[in-house]
Amino acid sequence: MSHLSAEELGPALGQGLLSFPVTHFDADLAFDEAAYRKHIAWLAQYDVAGLFAAGGTGEGFSLTPSEIDQVVRAAVSETGGRVPVIAPATAGTAAAVEQARAAEVAGAEGILLLPPYLTEAGPEGLIEHVATICAATSLGVIFYSRANATCNDVTLARMAERCPNLVGFKDGVGNIETMTRIYARLGDRLTYIGGLPTAETFALPYTEMGVTTYSSAIFNFMPEFALAFYRAVRARDRDTVYKHLREFVIPYLDIRDRRPGYAVSIIKAGLTAIGRPAGPVRPPLTNLTEEERAELGTLIRSVTGADAA
Numbered sequence: 001m002s003h004l005s006a007e008e009l010g011p012a013l014g015q016g017l018l019s020f021p022v023t024h025f026d027a028d029l030a031f032d033e034a035a036y037r038k039h040i041a042w043l044a045q046y047d048v049a050g051l052f053a054a055g056g057t058g059e060g061f062s063l064t065p066s067e068i069d070q071v072v073r074a075a076v077s078e079t080g081g082r083v084p085v086i087a088p089a090t091a092g093t094a095a096a097v098e099q100a101r102a103a104e105v106a107g108a109e110g111i112l113l114l115p116p117y118l119t120e121a122g123p124e125g126l127i128e129h130v131a132t133i134c135a136a137t138s139l140g141v142i143f144y145s146r147a148n149a150t151c152n153d154v155t156l157a158r159m160a161e162r163c164p165n166l167v168g169f170k171d172g173v174g175n176i177e178t179m180t181r182i183y184a185r186l187g188d189r190l191t192y193i194g195g196l197p198t199a200e201t202f203a204l205p206y207t208e209m210g211v212t213t214y215s216s217a218i219f220n221f222m223p224e225f226a227l228a229f230y231r232a233v234r235a236r237d238r239d240t241v242y243k244h245l246r247e248f249v250i251p252y253l254d255i256r257d258r259r260p261g262y263a264v265s266i267i268k269a270g271l272t273a274i275g276r277p278a279g280p281v282r283p284p285l286t287n288l289t290e291e292e293r294a295e296l297g298t299l300i301r302s303v304t305g306a307d308a309a
Contacts, residue, residue, distance in 0.1 A: 004084060009110045009140035010167030010191035012084060014212045016049030017230040018193065019219035020057035022267055023071055025279035031067055032279060033074055039220075039271075039278065040078040046223045049213065051075060052086045052112055057217045057264055060088045060114075062282040065095075069102050076107040084109035086142065091117045093129050097136040110140040112170070115149030123155040127162065134163035141165055144195060146172030153181040160189055170195040174202065176209070183210035197263040198256065200226075200249050203233045204241050217263070218252075221270035225303060248303045255292055255299075261285040266296065273297040 004012055021043060024035040043051060053075040054060035054068045063071065072087040079085055087103030089096040089111050100111050113133055121129065126149060134141050143159065143166060145151060150173055151159070160166050170193040171179055183192065187210075194206045194214030203214050212234075219226035225248065232240035256262045264281060269288040271278045273296055280287050288296065 003081075004109050004140070006110075006138065006140035006165035006167055009084065013050045013086075013110075013142075013168065013193070014191035016047065016213065017219065017227055018050045018052065018213055018215045019043065019048055019226070020052045020055040020215050020217055021075070022220055022264075022271065022278045023054060023058040023060075023063065025282060027279070029280065029282050031063075031070060033070065035278065036071065037074050037078045039276065040075050042276070043219070043223065044079045044083045046219075046227060048083055048219065048223075048227075050084045050086055050109075051079065052088070052215065053108070054088050055086075055112060055215075056114075057215075057220070057267055059264060059282055059285070060090070062285075065099065065102075068099065069106060072103055072108055073106045086110045086112050088112050088114055089133055089141075090114035092119075093132050096129075096133050100133050100137040100139065100141075104137050104139050108139065110142060110167070111137060112142050112144055114144050115147045118148070120148045123151065123158075126151060127155060127159055130159050130166065131162050134165050138165065140167035142168030142170055142191075142193065144170045144172060146195065152178060153185040156182055156190075157185050160186060167191060168193055170215070171206075171211070172196055176205075179206070179209040179211070198249065198253060200229055200233075201245070201253065203230070204236070204238065207233060207236065217267045218249075218270070220267050221274050221276070222300065222304065248299065251299055252296070255288070255296055258292070259286065262288065269293050269296050270300065273300050 024032040026032045054071040075085045087108035089099040168191040172195040192211040199214035216226045256266050268278045
């Protein structure tokens with residue numbers, strides 16, 4: 001696959017399922033590049049529209065800038081152009097600019113712009129932040145609305161007007177009125193991505209608000225299930241969607257919700273359960289308990305029939 005222009009990136013991502021690969025660590029919590037490359041190569045075999053390296057599920061918040069660059073380069077190398085790789089940009093404006101430029105040099109197809117660290121900002125400051133990063137790269141940029149960096153339809157429309165390479169909006173808030181207003185105002189100017197934790201939970205109703213794709217963390221360890229779920233969502237096959245929700249997603253949520261941070265930890269536990277361990281999570285996250293890992297393994301086996309450990 002040739003390199004996607006910013007104009008091409010949004011529609012390409014909107015046509016299929018997206019995922020955030022975990023980042024592999026060894027027992028000393030150092031980046032395990034060999035294991036990570038093996039994981040990326042496995043995921044890239046499936047019909048997925050994009051892989052977001054060093055994102056939230058990839059514990060990007062715990063990685064140093066040099067580690068992020070290493071992770072992105074490894075992902076780009078292993079996908080070999082088969083799947084677009086989206087790199088993160090976060091923290092303050094200057095740091096995010098550096099990360100965006102580094103991602104472009106590394107061969108990433110686009111940028112996921114995560115919230116600035118800690119500080120709150122009003123619409124004017126947020127617009128300037130986004131515009132500065134967009135101006136620093138030719139890559140397509142996706143704005144991740146969550147935490148201290150959220151916007152309404154008016155602010156997002158101003159961002160889109162100023163930034164031709166702002167191609168996507170990822171919603172991590174879940175406000176139905178805001179999403180309805182955004183799609184009503186901007187229409188197909190942007191690609192809309194569901195970005196709430198365990199996005200499968202919200203995927204079906206989000207289709208009515210112009211959201212054609214979402215980021216599936218479950219894809220890390222159950223790619224066939226995740227893709228089947230996505231196909232059912234796009235077909236608006238309510239019976240199949242709710243069957244999958246009842247049989248796997250909701251019991252999975254019950255485990256995920258037992259402790260803050262488990263939305264990431266449970267993905268690594270899932271990989272261990274299928275015999276593809278990714279190592280522990282880094283602090284401040286904590287790993288699932290042995291009992292919870294066993295419970296998750298039983299749940300996976302009940303759905304896939306595989307020999308989950």
